[in-house]
């Protein structure tokens with residue numbers, strides 16, 4: 001299709017017109033199961049009455065004011081996020097990348113306050129933190145970084161899930177001030193951090209006075225069956241970043257601080273025109289409330305496990321399936337070969353999915369997914385995977 005849009009997406013040949021629950025309809029009237037939720041964003045599914053109600057009510061009252069004034073909806077949301085994440089204070093942004101920019105700036109400011117004028121942040125291979133210059137510098141994907149140098153300095157990349165590599169990087173570079181990672185890598189191929197690794201990082205950061213910063217932009221807000229993916233390891237980080245699921249579909253990001261990171265910023269150090277405005281804050285409050293009232297963390301855990309088990313059973317012994325992994329409703333099926341064509345075939349079969357890292361089929365359905373809908377998903381997806389692998393064997 002020719003258009004005036006910059007050519008930054010190889011889009012699928014489908015336009016969606018409306019949705020209800022886990023289902024969406026395209027402009028031709030075809031009904032599809034949303035197994036991706038807009039990359040983990042639409043956690044309540046589509047047209048959830050509580051979210052729609054909160055947005056329409058707030059839109060009629062007040063959409064935007066400014067962070068020059070008190071914003072009661074933002075204050076309430078900050079309290080709620082602090083409570084569910086175990087944090088002390090929260091600031092708002094408009095995306096995951098921006099939330100991570102705030103975390104990176106906080107780590108640097110923390111370093112400078114301690115007399116470290118060139119603070120370094122340890123980051124992970126195959127990580128994803130966003131597409132701004134700062135977050136690209138922190139991101140492990142060579143493909144995303146290529147051609148955009150010079151990128152900001154001060155990042156040291158080490159292998160994921162390797163505690164000794166983090167300690168060694170700190171031994172070599174005394175100006176390290178923070179460690180930034182995902183507790184469950186999303187774009188990197190649905191790769192969970194080991195519990196012992198996360199606990200080891202918490203201990204290491206405490207010993208060395210570093211900030212432990214968890215990017216929960218994709219795995220947070222109930223997707224893995226707990227509010228935050230790091231809660232599976234029973235740890236509390238110093239900095240947490242959020243975005244995707246937080247607003248149930250409206251653009252919002254947040255960075256939360258605790259421990260040594262509390263009170264790093266003062267007035268004038270950071271800010272945003274739109275971040276935490278009345279409309280998105282009301283939407284995020286309604287999203288968090290609905291997730292809680294409707295038991296959707298529990299649902300993500302149980303239906304997620306059921307979905308993963310069903311996939312494992314249906315694909316057992318199939319040549320070419322390397323691994324099925326993930327937690328809650330964040331599931332990856334790694335094949336032994338690039339499988340991007342499956343996205344289009346799934347679309348033709350009435351299913352929205354994604355492939356990341358070339359070989360990993362990624363499922364991030366809305367957290368309201370039922371067992372029957374999970375069965376439908378498995379029933380549509382598994383034959384496509386089997387056929388694809390048989391063709392190329």
Ligand SMILES: *Cc1c(COP(=O)(O)O)cnc(C)c1O
Pocket residue numbers: 094095096097098100128129130131182186187215216217218219243244
């Ligand atoms: C999507 C994602 C980001 C970037 O979020 P944007 O809203 O696209 O800027 C950052 N970190 C993780 C882990 C993500 O999955």
